[in-house]
Amino acid sequence: PIFAIQGYIETLHDGAIDDPKVNKHFLEKANEHTINLSNLLNDLIDISMIESGEMRLSYRYFEVNEFLQAIVNHLKSLSDEKHLELIYHPCRANLKLFGDKYKLKQALDNLITNAIKYTETGKVEVLVEEDKKFGRIIVRDTGIGIPDEDLSRIFERFYRVDKARSREVGGTGLGLAIVKHIVEAHGSKISVKSKIGEGSEFSFTLKK
Incomplete structure (x- = not known):
């Protein structure tokens, strides 16, 4: 630049x-x-x-529906520009998860923004699945997908799957690396599933 x-x-x-x-x-x-x-x-x-270990997290329980709906509302203008549906599927009322919601917002902003950037038609969905101990936050899209050989590297600093397309959609190349670190700081692991031409799904769990 x-x-x-x-x-x-x-x-x-x-x-x-x-x-x-x-x-x-x-x-x-x-x-x-x-x-x-x-x-x-x-x-x-x-x-x-x-x-460097200087990031300090403030862990507390937060109300999931309110938290995720606010993030989706904030990013709605991005999806509207591309004529995409950005949908939040509300989870169980009063579900609370444990974490630093400000850092988690940063991670989810990155995941949802990426999903919008790499989706040309269809939708981006945000949802939560839960079991007895954990809630899993999921960001799913109908985008271009990620090749299998790139899946293990997309969380590296500055790694680009498609350099030409990455220049076109913008971004710093650090978003997913930041997501990975924030999720791991919560004792969790970021998971990704993807299929070329069908879309991708990123998810991580938080304690209930």
């Missing part, structure tokens, strides 16, 4: 600033790359704090 921003500024400096249509386009692009750079720096700070 730095070199892109520098390129736009140099072009403006070399005379493009005198053309209102051109300078507006270049300023918008420079601003877009500035936002991307800011997101990258924030993600790098987050992951460095997590990996």
Whole structure:
């Protein structure tokens, strides 16, 4: 992003600033790359704090329906832009799970945003399954799917399944690595199932 921003500024400096249509386009692009750079720096700070053990979690019981519905409502505009359904299937009333809901929100924001980015038609669903001891939060999509050979690597820093498509949809390349660390900090493990052309499902459990 730095070199892109520098390129736009140099072009403006070399005379493009005198053309209102051109300078507006270049300023918008420079601003877009500035936002991307800011997101990258924030993600790098987050992951460095997590990996150094400086991330402190505040564990408590939270009401699941209210928590997940708020996240889905917040991301609805993203799915609407792509004419996708973003659906939350309410779980049992008054179900509470144990964890740091602010860090879990960060993880779920990443999972749902990714699902929307890599789904062209259909829907993204958020649901909860439970047994006696745990609740499993699931994010499921009807997207492009992930090849089997990439499944074990998608949580690595900066790993891209499809580099060209990743550039097109944006992102820092750190989102799933952050998700993995947050989930593991809760004593859980992120699971993924996927089939090319049919979609993907990410899930993790939390204690009841």
